[in-house]
Amino acid sequence: MRGNMDSAGSRRGPVRSDLASGFDPEHASGDQTKETFRIRDLAREFGVTARTLRFYEECELLAPRREGQDRIYSRRDRARLKLVLLGKKVGFSLEEIRAMLDLYDLGDGQATQLRVAAKRFQEQIERLKNQRRDIDTAIAELERASEIVAQRLAERS
Amino acid sequence: MRGNMDSAGSRRGPVRSDLASGFDPEHASGDQTKETFRIRDLAREFGVTARTLRFYEECELLAPRREGQDRIYSRRDRARLKLVLLGKKVGFSLEEIRAMLDLYDLGDGQATQLRVAAKRFQEQIERLKNQRRDIDTAIAELERASEIVAQRLAERS
DNA sequence: CGCGCAGCTTACGTTAACGTCAATCTCCTC
DNA sequence: GAGGAGATTGACGTTAACGTAAGCTGCGCG
Numbered sequence: 133m134r135g136n137m138d139s140a141g142s143r144r145g146p147v148r149s150d151l152a153s154g155f156d157p158e159h160a161s162g163d164q165t166k167e168t169f170r171i172r173d174l175a176r177e178f179g180v181t182a183r184t185l186r187f188y189e190e191c192e193l194l195a196p197r198r199e200g201q202d203r204i205y206s207r208r209d210r211a212r213l214k215l216v217l218l219g220k221k222v223g224f225s226l227e228e229i230r231a232m233l234d235l236y237d238l239g240d241g242q243a244t245q246l247r248v249a250a251k252r253f254q255e256q257i258e259r260l261k262n263q264r265r266d267i268d269t270a271i272a273e274l275e276r277a278s279e280i281v282a283q284r285l286a287e288r289s
Numbered sequence: 290m291r292g293n294m295d296s297a298g299s300r301r302g303p304v305r306s307d308l309a310s311g312f313d314p315e316h317a318s319g320d321q322t323k324e325t326f327r328i329r330d331l332a333r334e335f336g337v338t339a340r341t342l343r344f345y346e347e348c349e350l351l352a353p354r355r356e357g358q359d360r361i362y363s364r365r366d367r368a369r370l371k372l373v374l375l376g377k378k379v380g381f382s383l384e385e386i387r388a389m390l391d392l393y394d395l396g397d398g399q400a401t402q403l404r405v406a407a408k409r410f411q412e413q414i415e416r417l418k419n420q421r422r423d424i425d426t427a428i429a430e431l432e433r434a435s436e437i438v439a440q441r442l443a444e445r446s
Numbered sequence: 447c448g449c450g451c452a453g454c455t456t457a458c459g460t461t462a463a464c465g466t467c468a469a470t471c472t473c474c475t476c
Numbered sequence: 477g478a479g480g481a482g483a484t485t486g487a488c489g490t491t492a493a494c495g496t497a498a499g500c501t502g503c504g505c506g
Contacts, residue, residue, distance in 0.1 A: 181494085184493085191493095200502085202452085202454080218430065219427065222423050225492075225493095226493075235438075236434060246445075250439060254435060257428055260424050263378070270376065271417050282407060285400060288400050327482095339482095339483080358471075359483060
């Protein structure tokens with residue numbers, strides 16, 4: 133299960149994300165390489181199984197349109213998937229991720245809703261910063277242990 | 290399940306950790322406040338249930354001695370527990386944590402074993418640094434979203 | 447036409463990390 | 477010595493996030 137070699141390809145650049153179409157006014161028509169994807173395209177690109185994508189759909193994280201029976205994913209679906217996987221990597225549950233993605237989709241929500249969204253985002257940011265502190269602590273602990281081992285080895289010579 | 294209010298009290302200071310008695314040559318006798326703990330002491334202190342502590346014992350993460358039938362935890366057990374919870378917070382599985390704790394217990398292991406330990410520690414550090422990067426990415430993403438919401442709100446006024 | 451591959455649905459299986467409950471057991475205290 | 481507060485050992489239940497297998501459909505191809 134820990135065999136993830138970071139297969140998500142995302143090179144730098146001001147790509148403006150295909151998401152946030154609810155907020156961002158500039159989402160006119162930036163045609164990238166591809167417009168639509170089939171289930172195995174995304175599965176391969178992100179190193180997950182097709183089952184996983186169907187499962188995410190069941191959880192309402194994705195909502196690809198159908199062509200007959202087949203699922204057709206848009207660039208927006210792809211962007212959402214990328215965020216889902218990022219969210220997972222940093223420890224959010226799928227349910228939490230869904231809630232956050234919903235915030236992206238507020239669209240022309242009312243000011244109250246926007247305020248709620250802003251607050252939620254800040255909360256999540258807080259949590260992540262706490263997590264980062266925990267990780268720094270853990271790194272420090274491991275480095276301490278590592279140094280002690282190194283010393284031990286040095287003494288042996 | 291996400292109701293953790295960070296109940297583990299650990300204020301700053303060069304406390305040298307009760308652990309690493311396998312490596313650290315200086316673990317003579319630094320008497321703190323308490324020597325032993327009962328199951329509910331630790332449970333309360335770290336905000337976990339007694340069941341959790343018994344479960345960790347079953348997984349060989351802890352090995353308190355017995356007094357009659359009751360479990361008696363040493364300061365070392367307490368330190369191990371602290372590391373277990375830290376490890377969990379940063380995303381290690383209990384099995385991975387056990388493996389890492391075992392490295393602490395190498396004692397006067399042979400040079401080969403020490404070398405293996407050093408390598409493992411470095412690997413874990415690498416993983417944590419990757420996780421840190423992911424978290425930074427996620428924070429950036431959330432802040433971007435947050436800003437867009439803020440702008441939207443500003444436009445409204 | 448038969449084949450194999452993709453995809454779909456339905457549904458049960460799995461793993462980790464505990465929760466929950468029942469049945470003692472033991473030690474105090476009144 | 478009856479009761480209650482905590483501890484202990486099973487044993488079964490639970491949730492999340494998929495895995496896996498069965499059985500169906502549609503499609504291109506030699």
